[in-house]
Amino acid sequence: MNVDVLVLSNLAATLFLVGLAWFLQTVHLPLLRRAAAIDFAGCVKAQRARNTALMALPMLIELITGIWLLATPLPHQDVFHAFLLLAIIWIVTLAGIVPLNSHLTHAYDEGALRGLIRWNWIRTLCWTVRAAIMTWITAGRLRIH
Numbered sequence: 658m659n660v661d662v663l664v665l666s667n668l669a670a671t672l673f674l675v676g677l678a679w680f681l682q683t684v685h686l687p688l689l690r691r692a693a694a695i696d697f698a699g700c701v702k703a704q705r706a707r708n709t710a711l712m713a714l715p716m717l718i719e720l721i722t723g724i725w726l727l728a729t730p731l732p733h734q735d736v737f738h739a740f741l742l743l744a745i746i747w748i749v750t751l752a753g754i755v756p757l758n759s760h761l762t763h764a765y766d767e768g769a770l771r772g773l774i775r776w777n778w779i780r781t782l783c784w785t786v787r788a789a790i791m792t793w794i795t796a797g798r799l800r801i802h
Contacts, residue, residue, distance in 0.1 A: 660729055663722050664798050666683045667739075670719035675784040677712065685763040686774050689761075697765040705758050716750075719743065735790045742787040749780045 672737045685704070714779040724744045726736050753776030 667722035670715040670756045675788040678784045693765040697720040701761045739790040
């Protein structure tokens with residue numbers, strides 16, 4: 658596969674996910690506190706299903722193209738840094754986001770919700786820095802200055 662296509666695919670997935678992460682962090686997760694008085698567990702279950710449907714494909718594209726870019730002889734040292742951020746995102750997702758979301762599907766728990774927000778900040782900031790790195794790499798590859 659053409660390296661430019663890999664870079665653009667990875668950038669597109671990353672930019673989509675960084676926008677979604679900032680939305681979740683600044684709009685959606687804080688609103689879950691208001692849902693506590695209604696059907697909190699039902700809201701979290703619906704939110705989790707919709708977020709998974711929305712994020713799964715871009716996250717897989719980002720992961721596959723990120724690994725592929727790491728394996729190509731792309732002359733850019735920041736590919737490794739972008740991949741490290743991607744690894745952190747996946748670790749945070751699997752070790753923090755998924756278990757806390759699962760816990761919150763049973764009942765409102767302020768501590769778990771605060772933990773979810775903290776874990777998501779890590780992911781959001783990693784995606785933001787990763788988007789900047791991938792934009793930098795893309796600009797260099799496509800000679801955009």
